[in-house]
Amino acid sequence: MTAIPESILEGCRKKERRAQEQLYRHCYAPFLRLCLRYAECPADAADILNKAFFNILTKFDQFREEGNVLGWMKRIVIHAAVDYVRANRRFRYHSPMEVAADLPGASTADATLLENDLLALLRELPFTSSAVFNLFVVEGYSHREVGELLGISEANSKWHLHHARKLLQHKLQQTAAL
Amino acid sequence: MTPNQPEKKEYSRVDAYFRQNAEDIPVTFDPANWNALAAALDAAAGNPTKTLVHRPNRLGKGWWVSGIFLLLLGAAWWTRQGAVINAFQPASQGNTKTIRLDSEQLATPERAQPALPVLTNKILLQKTGLKPEKVSATSAEKYDLPAATIAPIDTTIASQNAGLPTNDSLKILPAKKKKHIFW
Numbered sequence: 249m250t251a252i253p254e255s256i257l258e259g260c261r262k263k264e265r266r267a268q269e270q271l272y273r274h275c276y277a278p279f280l281r282l283c284l285r286y287a288e289c290p291a292d293a294a295d296i297l298n299k300a301f302f303n304i305l306t307k308f309d310q311f312r313e314e315g316n317v318l319g320w321m322k323r324i325v326i327h328a329a330v331d332y333v334r335a336n337r338r339f340r341y342h343s344p345m346e347v348a349a350d351l352p353g354a355s356t357a358d359a360t361l362l363e364n365d366l367l368a369l370l371r372e373l374p375f376t377s378s379a380v381f382n383l384f385v386v387e388g389y390s391h392r393e394v395g396e397l398l399g400i401s402e403a404n405s406k407w408h409l410h411h412a413r414k415l416l417q418h419k420l421q422q423t424a425a426l
Numbered sequence: 427m428t429p430n431q432p433e434k435k436e437y438s439r440v441d442a443y444f445r446q447n448a449e450d451i452p453v454t455f456d457p458a459n460w461n462a463l464a465a466a467l468d469a470a471a472g473n474p475t476k477t478l479v480h481r482p483n484r485l486g487k488g489w490w491v492s493g494i495f496l497l498l499l500g501a502a503w504w505t506r507q508g509a510v511i512n513a514f515q516p517a518s519q520g521n522t523k524t525i526r527l528d529s530e531q532l533a534t535p536e537r538a539q540p541a542l543p544v545l546t547n548k549i550l551l552q553k554t555g556l557k558p559e560k561v562s563a564t565s566a567e568k569y570d571l572p573a574a575t576i577a578p579i580d581t582t583i584a585s586q587n588a589g590l591p592t593n594d595s596l597k598i599l600p601a602k603k604k605k606h607i608f609w
Contacts, residue, residue: 263471265464272460281451294456298463305467366447385441386448413437420440 249278249318257317260308268305275301275318279325285370285382286329288336300328326387330379330397337375369419373412380405381412 252274259267280297287293304321311320370378379398383389384405389397391405398405 265467268467269460269464272463273455276455276459277453278449280453281448284451284453285448294459298459298466301463302466302470305463306470366444367451370444381444385444413440416444417437417440420443 249275252317260305263305263308271305272301275321279322282322282325283329284367285386286333286379288371292332296328296332297325299331300325303328326383327397330383333375333379334399337379369416372419373415374408376400377408377412377415380408381416384409 252271256267256270256274260271276297279300280293283293283296283300284290287296300321303324311317370382373381376398380394383394383397384391391402391409394400394405395402400408
């Protein structure tokens with residue numbers, strides 16, 4: 249992600265709507281990708297992103313100048329995604345891949361497309377395992393930090409990571425992506 | 427090489443695959459998302475969170491001082507009215523306003539409680555069948571009063587003999603607790 253121009257940051261400090269929109273557009277793609285990896289569907293991802301941006305824009309004056317503004321914003325987005333996972337992790341009963349494959353009109357090509365999709369692979373995992381995999385592997389958090397974020401123990405985080413890796417490896421070998 | 431090493435190598439390949447492809451997820455900007463966020467920001471700006479309204483502490487120093495002042499004022503008024511003094515006087519004086527008894531009924535000694543049923547000579551003699559000369563002579567000797575007007579001193583014993591309720595039996599007893607029966 250490219251650096252944010254100082255004029256946009258200054259406008260956001262003054263709560264100018266034009267500058268806020270520019271900031272939103274500037275950070276939209278990378279942060280929505282992040283949200284998509286945690287969310288169940290694109291609509292939920294947009295919802296997470298908007299909640300995170302609401303916090304960012306309303307608390308922009310609380311940001312300390314010596315820190316990295318992008319890192320600060322990313323941390324807020326991750327926390328919003330983790331809140332979503334914690335609120336919804338009990339409600340994932342069917343994986344989208346299984347549902348799509350079981351549909352009467354679903355062809356083999358459709359199923360292959362879904363399986364090749366990275367998001368579809370992640371969404372096939374259990375909610376907590378998927379979140380642990382994202383936080384540990386992609387975001388680079390430690391097991392202690394992951395445990396604190398998700399409200400689980402460090403050992404439980406390790407188990408979820410192992411479980412997620414095992415399932416993903418199995419799926420990727422099936423699709424010969426590796 | 428330990429047996430876990432091939433597995434770890436496979437896992438590192440899984441991790442690398444996801445790290446590389448995480449940035450390639452296709453995303454298109456949707457203006458509706460920004461419109462929703464702008465509306466939420468407008469709503470938040472139009473209705474700022476309520477600031478805490480300062481309320482005086484009811485247990486503050488001023489409240490204690492004014493409370494003590496009011497208490498002292500009330501006590502002074504109460505003393506001036508003589509209510510405190512009257513409260514320690516015998517109840518018979520205070521109760522004369524509400525209960526009126528005939529002179530015949532009040533022919534008992536001074537300590538008799540007017541609220542309780544008083545046995546007059548007439549009723550007592552009717553119930554017991556005693557001779558009026560004998561009773562009145564005993565009472566007159568003790569109380570130094572005319573024999574014709576005084577009531578007998580042992581009205582309690584006499585009323586017990588007559589099967590009438592005595593002063594002790596008319597005392598208000600504490601209400602018994604209802605027993606809950608669970609079938």
